[in-house]
Amino acid sequence: MKKMLTLALALVMALTLAACGGGQSGGDVDYVKEKGTLIVGMTDFAPMDYRDESGEWIGFDADMAKAFAKSLGVEVQFVEINWDNKAMELETKAIDAVWNGMTLTDDVKALMGTSEPYCMNAQVVVLSAALADQYRSAGSLGGLSFAVENGSAGMEALDGLGLPYTAVDTQAKALMEVASGSSDACVIDLLMAGAMIGEGTSYPDLATAVELESEQYGVGFRKDSDLIKAFNDFWGSACGDGTVMAAAETYGIAQNIIEK
């Protein structure tokens, strides 16, 4: 019995020591350069990150992430993450950046270090094209049932208006809710709505109505990471030499970009 107790105590001490040792590290930039890869956590989110025909990640954010990694002299590696776990992924170094059209909400800023905003966006109501004209103001939305991504800026907007909603796990599912008729309308990112609804898309019968709230996108890094400054510097020079606008034109979001 005594022996087991001693063993248990020794184990606790060993773990405590490991905990103290783990916190030591140089800057994040050195860490990334040393391992030679910048691991970017993202999701499939057109037009920011999506796969082309050959399966390679493209999109405005993906292209910029590649350019940023190049400026650091490292390879970029994209990891499709479970969006709910993004802060844990960063904190545990499973990834080095969250770069996926992330809205800079108060929650996000509390959970991670964030870059300066690089893109404007809005939360927009999407519903059947036949009805869209009737809902041009926030005040006209009473009586509709909504679907919205859990924890998103759109959900905050609906909370602010006191409108009822069903929280789903992705924006794409919110669109499915509307298409399947289980909700009257959904609230999603304007950029995403631009890419996913209307003629020539999977949802030709849906249209955007009123915009609820404008917001800004930023890139997430670990708290107090020196990668934040590295990104801000990179963004300044990439805006200066035209790289940013060229990519923004390609993906149709030039009017949303915040240049530096």
Place this chain on the structure above:
Amino acid sequence: MASFWTVTLALAEGLGATAKLFVLTLVFALPLGLVICFGSTSAFAPLRWLVKTVVWIIRGSPLMLQILIVYYGPGLLLGLPLLPRFTAALATFVINYACYFSEIYRGGIQSIPRGQYEAGQVLGMTRSQIFFRVTLLQLIKRIVPPMGNEFITLVKDTALVRVISVYEIIWMGESFIKKGMMWPLFYTAVFYLAVNGLLTLLLGWFERKLSYFK
């Protein structure tokens, strides 16, 4: 039709991860379960309590939470580097399923009449001789149906590993929702049914093979 083929290929890729997780979990959890079973039936009380407490924690908490803790825990609590995603998922499944298996083994062992142990002792056999020569074969036969249940549950539980971004079948199916296709998610059920159908046939065959002692 082209999209049907693309979706099937993507889901088949997910099935690879699912199948790998299933097979490796069984390979490690079946023997580990027996070890845990010996612990929980040990004559040494502190060991027995310790093992029973561990089994209670593992069986009593959600598997999804355990996956998150094993993957993110070392990094969040101790600042240690993480295990690869699949390895963390596998480790969690092995520990979790070994605990369930241990209870099935225990039920099997304790269902063997006491008289057989006593007869073995009278004949001068050691404990391990009694286990391997008398108990084990009868044990295997009795535990096949409850084990089969666990195997089938395991196939479906593999879907949980998508919380740490292991790209199994459901993850692959869900990724099509963003492209406006809902049906691939439901189509994944065909894959699970096929695997479990095969497993059911295999277990039935195995049970017939074991119809000794009749």
